[in-house]
Amino acid sequence: MDCTVRIGxxxxxxxxxxxxxxxxxxxxxxxxxxxxxxxxxxxxxxxxEQDRIRRHIxxxxxxxxxxxxxxxxxGGDQVHLICALSGx
Amino acid sequence: xxxxxEERTRYxxxxxxxxxxxxGQERLKAARVLVIGAGGLGSPSALYLAAAGVGTLGLVDCxxxxxxxxxxxxxxxxxxxxxxKAVAARxxxxxxxxxxxVVAHELTLRAANVREVIDAYDIVxxxxxxxxxxxxxxxxxxxxxxxLVTAAIHRFEGQAMTYVPGRGPCYRCLFxxxxxxxxxxxxxxxxxxxxxxxxxxxxxTEAIKLIVGRGEPLVGRLLTYDALELRFQExxxxxxxxxxxxxxxxxxxxxxxxxxxxxxxxLQSLRRIAPSELQVMLADTEGRDPLMLxxxxxxxxxxxxxxxxxxxxxxSELDRRLAELPAGSTAVFMCRxxxxxxxxxxxxxxxxxxxPLQLEGGLLAWAAEVDPALIVAPAG
Numbered sequence: 467m468d469c470t471v472r473i474g475x476x477x478x479x480x481x482x483x484x485x486x487x488x489x490x491x492x493x494x495x496x497x498x499x500x501x502x503x504x505x506x507x508x509x510x511x512x513x514x515e516q517d518r519i520r521r522h523i524x525x526x527x528x529x530x531x532x533x534x535x536x537x538x539x540x541g542g543d544q545v546h547l548i549c550a551l552s553g554x
Numbered sequence: 555x556x557x558x559x560e561e562r563t564r565y566x567x568x569x570x571x572x573x574x575x576x577x578g579q580e581r582l583k584a585a586r587v588l589v590i591g592a593g594g595l596g597s598p599s600a601l602y603l604a605a606a607g608v609g610t611l612g613l614v615d616c617x618x619x620x621x622x623x624x625x626x627x628x629x630x631x632x633x634x635x636x637x638x639k640a641v642a643a644r645x646x647x648x649x650x651x652x653x654x655x656v657v658a659h660e661l662t663l664r665a666a667n668v669r670e671v672i673d674a675y676d677i678v679x680x681x682x683x684x685x686x687x688x689x690x691x692x693x694x695x696x697x698x699x700x701x702l703v704t705a706a707i708h709r710f711e712g713q714a715m716t717y718v719p720g721r722g723p724c725y726r727c728l729f730x731x732x733x734x735x736x737x738x739x740x741x742x743x744x745x746x747x748x749x750x751x752x753x754x755x756x757x758x759t760e761a762i763k764l765i766v767g768r769g770e771p772l773v774g775r776l777l778t779y780d781a782l783e784l785r786f787q788e789x790x791x792x793x794x795x796x797x798x799x800x801x802x803x804x805x806x807x808x809x810x811x812x813x814x815x816x817x818x819x820x821l822q823s824l825r826r827i828a829p830s831e832l833q834v835m836l837a838d839t840e841g842r843d844p845l846m847l848x849x850x851x852x853x854x855x856x857x858x859x860x861x862x863x864x865x866x867x868x869x870s871e872l873d874r875r876l877a878e879l880p881a882g883s884t885a886v887f888m889c890r891x892x893x894x895x896x897x898x899x900x901x902x903x904x905x906x907x908x909x910p911l912q913l914e915g916g917l918l919a920w921a922a923e924v925d926p927a928l929i930v931a932p933a934g
Contacts, residue, residue, distance in 0.1 A: 478709075507915075522732030552732075
């Protein structure tokens with residue numbers, strides 16, 4: 467069963483405006499790899515070359531923060547990709 | 555600070571709330587709140603704080619009222635067009651509530667002045683649209699021990715959090731660092747006019763709660779709001795032991811302007827072009843000087859794949875090699891995803907001999923939108 471990924475506003479240009487998409491994967495890394503296959507470029511916006519979550523991004527699985535990409539994801543979970551916003 | 559008969563009438567609905575009552579209203583009257591940015595967020599927060607009877611209200615803004623502001627900045631009307639925002643806002647707030655004091659700070663916050671401005675207030679509401687200012691204000695509040703209610707908006711999404719000294723994480727604990735290159739502004743992305751109305755009202759609510767000492771502030775919780783789906787969510791986050799400003803061994807112990815702050819003003823006027831726009835410009839060379847294409851990635855990345863005709867000037871060599879570009883020419887700076895090229899444009903603007911353009915989204919965007927055959931090497 468897929469999880470639901472909720473896409474932060476600045477990343478929706480990659481998902482053709484969709485605010486949430488279904489994705490497969492047993493870890494955050496796998497979920498992001500699945501997204502990258504369909505929405506090229508989205509992973510690099512969140513993850514640096516050393517596979518670390520970028521410092522203006524927070525990833526939550528339901529209400530639990532994912533400190534690393536190894537964080538487990540189960541079917542039916544909600545994965546939240548939260549980006550710093552700058553507008554005022 | 556006792557209330558006058560007129561104030562008892564004006565604030566009757568507050569006085570009817572046991573959670574506020576006369577004691578809370580007197581605290582509001584004695585409170586000093588600074589609103590940074592008289593824009594989309596600052597408009598509703600300042601209006602509600604003035605109406606609520608916050609005794610001293612400061613407003614920081616150095617801009618003038620523009621017609622495109624009126625879609626969301628409800629402090630202003632047509633008659634205020636072209637007037638300094640801080641001054642026009644002060645008049646509006648005093649006409650709403652003549653019993654308070656409103657201070658207009660018509661300036662840009664910088665390391666050199668932020669301490670002096672903030673020190674005269676108890677609580678700071680950050681509604682700036684400049685990222686470097688967000689970090690400067692956060693750091694100043696941590697170092698000076700001031701409560702900070704911060705909010706930010708983008709298109710249909712808003713975020714808010716509250717920092718209370720000694721009680722929880724600061725904004726840097728939430729997002730340790732970021733860059734204008736990766737976080738788009740509202741001017742580029744657009745914003746639903748009523749969105750900052752919701753988020754600014756939340757900021758005012760937080761300030762009032764902190765002043766009267768009631769309720770549970772948004773400490774250690776990031777509140778997000780999606781207007782399209784009408785969904786509020788909150789995410790708990792903790793103080794980082796390694797936070798650069800509020801952590802165990804802080805590296806920020808005095809206020810400094812980030813290199814980006816120094817560049818921000820110049821970059822406001824920078825033209826950023828989409829890959830499709832560059833494609834059109836490259837095809838249409840008739841009657842104009844050719845565009846210089848300057849790729850600022852490392853030689854190894856450049857060798858793996860680059861645009862035809864591009865020259866390679868790695869960031870480390872850029873300052874001394876800018877002179878190689880013909881004076882008066884237009885140069886499109888590009889990198890992998892847009893971070894380095896933005897800094898390169900800042901250097902070119904300071905150099906002043908060429909007109910820089912930035913390829914937005916970098917060569918990754920070019921590959922995604924124009925030419926999938928372009929090989930874009932990993933950075934580094």
